[in-house]
Every structure is written in C-alpha cells, then in structure tokens.
Amino acid sequence: MKQIFKTIFLKNDSLKKRETQSKVAFSLMPAPDLKSAEGGLVVSFVTTFFLDKNHETTKMSEVYFTPTTSFTGQYSFPIQSYIYTKDNKYNFIGDYRFMIYPQFTYGLGGNSTKDPQSEVNYQQIRFYQFVSRKIKGDFRLGLGFQLDNYQDISEDSKIAEPTDFTIYQKGDYSNELSSGIAFQALYDSRKNILNPTQGYYFEADYRLNNSIFGSDTNWKSIYIDARKYHSFSKTRHKVLATRAFYWVVFDGKPHYLDLPSIGWDRYGKTGRGFTRNRYRSNSLLYLETEYRTDITRNGFLGAVFYGNFSSVSNLDTYHFDNWTPAIGAGLRIKWNKLNDCNLVLDYGVSKDDWTFRVGLSENF
Template identity: 45%
Template structure:
C-alpha cells in the first residue's frame, strides 16, 4: 500500500490481466549475492533513491579517456501523487588530458508542484579545441584554448496554472586565465573581439526571465508528456558583467507513447534554438554545440565543434524495452544542427549524426537508467555514458 502511489510502479502492465514485476540492477546484485532487502512497513515510505555510477570510459566530448563518478539522488518533497520527482546530480570528472570539473545540478519540486527551483553550479578546468565561428570550418583547422570556468545558475519558478510556470533567475559565467596555444591568439584565430584576449578574465553576469511548461512527472526518465522552456537572459555592468549583452534560449520536447500498456515503446523529440541578441557576447558564451544548459546535445559530435551567433538543433529518439521487466532496453537516435555564418548570420550548413544505445535500469523506483550510446557523424564518433536519459 505504501508504494502504490509511486510514480515509477513496481509492475509493468502487459495486458488487462497480466502484470510483470519490474527489475533493476539493484535486484540483480541482490539475487547474485543473496542479499535480502529490508522489509518496508505499510506506513513507511522511502524518501531518497540513489543511483551511483563510478566508471572509466572514453570521453565522447573530447575523444580521449576520462574518469568520472555520477551520483543521482531522487526524492519527493511533497505528496507523491501530486508532486514531481526532484533530483540532485553530482558528477566529478577528470580527463587524462588535463580537464577536470565538479558539476552539481538540481531540479527541485516543492509540495504540489507549487514551486520549481533549478540550479547549475560548476567549477571546471577546461582545455578545449575550438573551430571558430560558422558551420564550414575544416576538421583540422582547430585551436586549443585553456581556461578555468565557474558557473552559478539559479532559477525560481512559480506555478501560474497547472503545468505552466514563470520565474526569475540569476546566471553567472566566469572564465579565468583564458590562454591560447602557439603563437596565434584566440582573437586572431576567430576574428572575434569579445572575450578573446589572451590571459584575460571574462565575467558574464545577469538576470533571466523564464517561462516553463512541463507535463512530465519524472525528468530523469521522461514518460509521455511535453516540455517547453524559454530563457531570456539580460547581462549588464550593473550586475558585474564586463559587457552588456542579451541572449534567448528556447527548448521544446515531446514524448509520445506508441502503446498503451506493456514495455516502454516511446518516440521522443527534442529541439532548441539559442541566439545571441546583441553585440558584446563573450566568445565562450556564444551558442555552441554541446553547451546548452544540460550539455547533452550533439551525440556523435565532439563538444564545441560548431559555434555561432545562433544555433538550431533537432533530435529524435526511439526508446524500446528489450525485456518485459524493463531491465534492458535500447534506443535509436538521429540529430542535426546548424550555426549561423560569421559573415551573413544565415543558417547555411546542416550537420547530421545518428546512432544507437543500450539502457540498463539501475533504479526502478526513480526510473534511473544507465545510458550507453554510440553516435557517428562525418569524421567523428563518440561513446557516451550517462545516468538518466539524454533528454
């Protein structure tokens, strides 16, 4: 009875008279080592569901090797029948090429979904290649930029009507000790004048105006529903920013269940549009592939491969369970992106990628999957490992 109202049920309905018990990797470990789960009384409800993934793998963002540990805590801060699942994710990261970071993300839903509080804090040392502006830069024409990075984003949204929210936020990006490799500096390589001086620090600080529409109950593993988010950012010297500039980010997602019962059989769509609205945007804050708020776009591409004043992105994914108990599944995905050219600010070149992946149910209570994806684009391929779905 205590678990009958959980968002992620313990059974999967195959037909009107057939239920199959869900199974996850925790169940597998318990059965292998003969661990007896603690009995939960009818009055007791578990508050937090942890998922931990310590791993060494290839780094799909840089093409090298990486060591990271991803920990997700999922919990309810209100009645489970009327409150979305909140999550807190901590992913310390070390790249064997000298890149490391401490990112913490949070998505908090208060009782009855009256408030949604979203946070993103990162401390990074992040040497990374850039290819300049536009979508037609040759693969070999790249430039290594080394910098330290501090991000602090916080947004508070209030429910206006069911599923619709509005709120304010504060965004800070602090790029420190921007260094260029070789004799050429970043300004000469890109031809861009804002935030490209060698050895300089760049501070972008401003407020955001936010609109959110979200019918998903679980952002870790979205069930059929829809999501739309609009973020208008205003940076100014009054907030400590080095330049006055503005940007707009629009994110839309839709999840369609292809069956009414049985194992997961879902078609998911994702599109976002990201644009700098005024001159003065620092180079490292310009729209760039893989640098949208969740840093999940561009499977099959190296992160930062394309950058411009505006970026358009489209992706679709087919998600299907392989086993009836939900333990194992697979996905097929395809995406395409384009950035505007530096000379005329038009979308000219479109870059496709595609791939497939496996899903291993880590925690059936929170719906957390281990996602292993292989993506391919022209001249590049990547292997991505995450906790939770890509979008």
C-alpha cells in the first residue's frame, strides 16, 4: 500500500526506466469478488523476483496465489507459477489447485441456454507442471505432466427433462482422474509478465491422457494461446494488446468437466463479460483486443477498453456456428511500481450476462 501513496506524488512518466530494480516485489490485495451476481471474496498475493542479478539476461519470475470464496459454497485455492532460471535457460510453469466448486451448467455447444440447467457439485485437485528449455532466443521446448482429479460429483437439476450433463455423462457421476503428459512449444519475448508493454507470447500444448499415466479415460487435447503487444509511446503507457485462444479435445471422450469452457483457460481470464462455464463444448475459440492507456501523467491511474468474441463448437462436429461478442472497460491503479503491478478493475457485458473482475495482473 505504501507504494500507492508514493506514486501519487511522483511526477515521472509511467514508463521511464529505473536504473535499479528490487530483486523481489510482493503485492497483496483483498477485495470483494463480483465476477457475477453470486459475489464472494478474493485475496490476491503476487510475488515477482529474479533468479539472477542481471535482469537484462534473466527475466522476471512470478508466483500468484488467489484464494477465493463465494456466498454459494465455492472455495478455490490456486497457486500458479511462471519461473525463469539464470539466463532464461529453463522455464517452470505450474498450476496447482484444490477446489470445492459447485457450478451452474448451461448446456453444451449450440444448446447453451440463458438460464442454468443444473448445478454440478464436485471437488477438484489439479497438478500441472511444465519444464521447458531455451532452444534459441525466446523460443523454447518443454515437457509437462497434467492431472485433474474430480471427486464427490453430483448434480442438482433445475429443469424437468434430462440435462446435457446427464446425457453426456450417461448418468455416470463417479469420480474421474484425468492424467497425462504434454509436449509444449513456447515463445515469450515479454519483459514484464504482469503488465506487458511489448513483445509476443505463443504457447502450444499437446496433451495425451492415457491409462499408462493413471488416467481413467484416454483422450487428447491441443491448447494454443497467442498474444501480441504494441506500445505507441516510449514515455507513456499506450498499449494495444491482442489475443487469440484455441482449445480442443479429441480422440476420446473426456469427462464433462474436462471439456473446453469459457473462463477455464489456465489463468481463468478468457471470457470477460461471460459467467464462467457459460459456454462449453469439445472446442473453444476466443479472440480479444484491448487498448491500455494512462489517465494521469505519472501512471498512477489508467484505463482499458476491450472487446472480445467467443464461440464453442457444436458438440461432435467441431463446427463454429455461433459467435458471441462482449465489450467492457476497466480502471487501473498503480499498486506496486517495483514490478509495474496494477490493481485491475474490469467490467464487461455480453448478451444476457455481465462480469466484474478484480486482480493484480493484466488479463493477458
């Protein structure tokens, strides 16, 4: 918090480079969670650090812990990490979660409904770990292990006829373990992963779930995340950011909870303007662009304006027939100048839906 009060009186432009930078920066933010009408509480802990004194040859690393609770019995304890070793030789990407997460279902693919069909209750343990090695420049190749364990699954239906969840699962509510290895190609030329102002990010993961690795069901998936950042000023924060995201499962039948769904990308930041789970099918395509700018000369206050399109395929056809747009705007408050961390307040609207998001890093 002291960084905020210091920032108010600083007159330097927000993007002027500091000659020295702290090795470790820690940020904390408790706030109401108003992602939807359900509400709740979220606490964000962000720690950034460098594993070498030379910040020109070793990039910033990040560990993000965001425990949340809602007024409807949802509890989530995720820890996510993005760590570079000295000279960026190795990169470690981790996603570890324990969740008690009752969620509404809205149907699959083109059958998605305005109102919930049911509420699915379950507990989830997730363990994702990737290790990649630098090949040349900012390009790297890696290998990962991905595990999702769903337990105590049950459904509370809100409609008279069978729900899409029941039909897809054929009435099977037993526990499910999905586990397998994943091959990763990664290109990341960003300097600051909390608040990028330049560069490219491209990630492609090919996941193979198989009984050899303990999985209850054999299936495969492809996960692609591509982003570009362009700065229009060397002294002010004026950035155009774009993102394209594609996620597909195939060659088998994953559990309903493993199907691609809006808001369930690794960082949970697709779908501003859409309630999480609002759209789900065997493939998801998401496009978003955002303009970020300063409001005050010293960068203490900023604003963003964004729009996105999302679509899930018709189940079993992989055809994208319906596209749903969303628009929104947000406020940025400089939370920590050491790592350029912002308090993020975003409001988005789409057809029959809305979200309000709070966080300590940009959405992408």
